[in-house]
Amino acid sequence: MKTKSGKSRSVFAHIVLIILAFMCLFFFYILIVNATRSHAELQRGFSALPGSSFVANLQSVLNDPAIPILRGVLNSLIVSGCCALIVTYFSAVTAYGIYVYDFKLKKAAFTFIMMILVMPTQVTALGFLRLITSMGMDDSLLPLILPSIASPAVFYFMHSYMQSSLPKELVEAARIDGSSEIGTFNRIVMPLLKPAIAVQAIFTFVGSWNNYFVPALVITSKNKQTLPIMIATLRGADYMNFDMGKIYMMITIAIVPIILVYLLLSKFIVEGVALGGVKE
């Protein structure tokens, strides 16, 4: 009796899981299938089998001067790559400063960062835009990268990580061996933080790759646009009426690289989410 109810429960669980997994994958499946079909084929209705226009769609995307998608990929790579490097390095620097040293404002500094931990950047967007305009940094990639030096959430992650796996005695030992403070950090502490840095670098990269609100306000010229801005221009244009295959192909270019990287690192990433989520 008991095993029977357990069994039906388990069957139910599997059905729910399969439905959810189907929902998560189905849309991407249609996306990829449709990216291989021509506009005429798409007009005729849905088909579960891929078409033969993959190359044609890709070519029409790459040759469209109105939306320089390769330039967009490059811009997105620059911004996301720089952000990932800067965020992880400077968050580790800040966390190390507060974790290792004793100074008067230590507690105040930590409290302040914890207070702004989840403050949305949108609330200061107005002042931010006016500031970078007056600094002559509007319509450049720099204001999308520089502010990430101050990333409270990554700081908090690094600080917790140091508390659990960076013994202060190690810093003392390095000092006795004559290592300078910055040298100790760069040569001894940073290598120890590798697992934390890897997790946060991935999340920062993805977050920055997908970021739309601020870049859309900062960037005005076409050859500086990042991918999300280009996707948004698709929605505004009336491509819908004459080349749907092209639209599906552009969406594919924007999201498939991330999916591929994710599938390669999935186990690591899923563990990283759990690591960041545990509140002690």
Added chain:
Amino acid sequence: MQKEKKIKSISYAKWGYIFILPFFLTYFIFSLIPLFDTIRNSFYEYYTSGLKVIGPKWVGFQNYISLLSADLPKYAWNTFVMWVLGFVPQIVIALLLASWFTNNRMKIRGKQFFKVVIYLPNLIMASAFAMLFFALFSNAGPVNGILKGLGIISEPIRFMESTLGARTLVALMNFLMWFGNTTIMLMAAIMGINPSVFEAAELDGCTNSQKFFRITLPQIKPLLTYTLITSLIGGLQMFDVPQILTNGQGAPDRTTMTLIMFLNNHLKSKNYGMAGALSMYLFVISGILCYFVFKINMDKDPDGSRSAAKKARKLAKKGGQA
């Protein structure tokens, strides 16, 4: 010896300030200065009409009042409705999945596969995802095509032309993007519960649902609160999905227009006064939510048992003195 130690600690304190300087300098330049500028602008009439710039002229709280009496409550309500529509299924499904995944008695096959798949949408570019949904759910799109092919409908469903349809699509996307993330967070919290508690409950003959409602839920309450509040902050920032799905129009009839879409419109049209006042409303709400997150993170005593003990001790002490 003691003197030397003192000198040493002073010289190291300097390094603390050096290490935290980049963070605070950056935050000061790119967040605090903009914050003060935003506050200042909120009290001015200052906008661009055609090629003409009107203002800046001091108007006090006029911007705040006119926002409240105009569209702001409507957009706040839209944002809230779409958040609820996405969050409720998200938390229910996440709790269900997390308790299944962590239940040793239940043999879920392909657990790792499911975990990887449900987290996937969280990494997808929201704007591209919205564009994809726009294409898929359009009147001549594949979803209508499939439903027609299966004989379920004869006329295409006009998803994006009804308030319920458009809001549900936004909520569905938010749900898909976040339920996997929440599941994994809740799993970590459930696995952090002392297993001997469950073993004892099993020995006492607890059923699965009793274990879930009497042990799991109360134990992970702090994380549930945390998830609720961070999700509220995320909901407040809802922008990419409805913006792309409706091309910034909030169609139909601005019923999917969110607060940040409204802010975006004011920023684009260079209405600094209104954008400033709207930002300040958002700032105050975010500030309150930030405070709760702060409390939860800084609280080393999430279930309140320690503070209760402290209180009891204090009372006892008082009693002793009197």
